[in-house]
Amino acid sequence: CNLNGEKSNQIIHDALEKFVRKFPDELPKNAQEELLEIGRDSFKNRNSNPAVRAFWWPRFERIAKWFIEQETARRERATTLGVEVEGELQIDTGNFKFILTAIADRIDILDNDRLSIIDYKTGGVPTQKSVEKGFSPQMTLEALIAETGGFDEIDANDTSTLEYWKLSGGRPAGKITLVNGDIQRLQDEALEGLYSLISTFADEKT
Numbered sequence: 001c002n003l004n005g006e007k008s009n010q011i012i013h014d015a016l017e018k019f020v021r022k023f024p025d026e027l028p029k030n031a032q033e034e035l036l037e038i039g040r041d042s043f044k045n046r047n048s049n050p051a052v053r054a055f056w057w058p059r060f061e062r063i064a065k066w067f068i069e070q071e072t073a074r075r076e077r078a079t080t081l082g083v084e085v086e087g088e089l090q091i092d093t094g095n096f097k098f099i100l101t102a103i104a105d106r107i108d109i110l111d112n113d114r115l116s117i118i119d120y121k122t123g124g125v126p127t128q129k130s131v132e133k134g135f136s137p138q139m140t141l142e143a144l145i146a147e148t149g150g151f152d153e154i155d156a157n158d159t160s161t162l163e164y165w166k167l168s169g170g171r172p173a174g175k176i177t178l179v180n181g182d183i184q185r186l187q188d189e190a191l192e193g194l195y196s197l198i199s200t201f202a203d204e205k206t
Contacts (some may be wrong), residue, residue, distance in 0.1 A: 008056050009122040012063065012167055013105065015042040016120060017083045020106065024080055027071060035064045059169020066173035070165075078108040078116060087151035089144060091198065098198050102142050107154060114160035117142050125164040125177050131186065139164075140190035143183055159183050 019035045028034055039060050043053055083106045091098040106118040119139060126136035139162040149156030162179035179186070200206050 008052060011039075011042050011046050011056070012060065012122055013084075013120055014046060015039040015060070016067065016167075017105075018042070020080055020083050025075075027068070027075065031071070032064055032068045035068060036061065039064060056169070059173070061169075062173035063167045063169045067167070070174070070176070074108075077111045081107045081109055081115075081154050082151070083107075085151045085154065087142070087145040087154075089141075089148055089150045091194070093198060093202065095202070100141065100145070100194065102138070102145055104142050104146075104151065107146065107151060109157070110160055112160055113157075115143075115146050115154075115157050116161040116163060117146065117159055118163045118165055121164055121166045122168060125166050128180055131179055132181065132189075134190060134193040137190040137193060139179060140183070140187045141194065144187040144191055147187070159187075 015035065015038050018038050022038070023031070023034070039057075043057060043060070082104075085104045085107050087102050087104065089100045091100065104117055105120045108116040108118065110116050117139060126138075130136040131140065143159040143162060145151060146154065146157060146159050160183070162183060164177045164179075166175045166177065168174070
């Protein structure tokens, strides 16, 4: 079986989503134990493969410890507005409307009153170069949707940080990687790339 596949990624996403929804403001004193209990339910309900559990549960235990450490520090300067947040942006090309949709793993508001968009990863994290070149436009396009107020129940706002949270459960268990550079410029360039794709695929000759 593929122990590093999509299913393990879904289980970890599911556990973190449920934890943040359950404790959106203050963390409980037994936060790590709470997350582990939620994790047990997620593994039980979403995967019956004992090999996957044997491989990923020890990793999840390390992820839980790392995650709670990050959350404890982060909640002094950020509040979570939503997890698994659906959003969309409608683009009128003149001939038709193109609808860009996205689901953001998590959106926080920072103490500077701007947004932080987080993407959880159990696998590889896109490089800075791939983001700048437009090969990995997910986060920059999500920032664009956020700027236009396209995410459910989240007011339009500028994005201050784009963050990949790598959750491998290894040594170290997790790592936060920021997208560097001018976020506004990067999202504008991502939009230009999207317009180019729309134009190309709207051509009957393509």
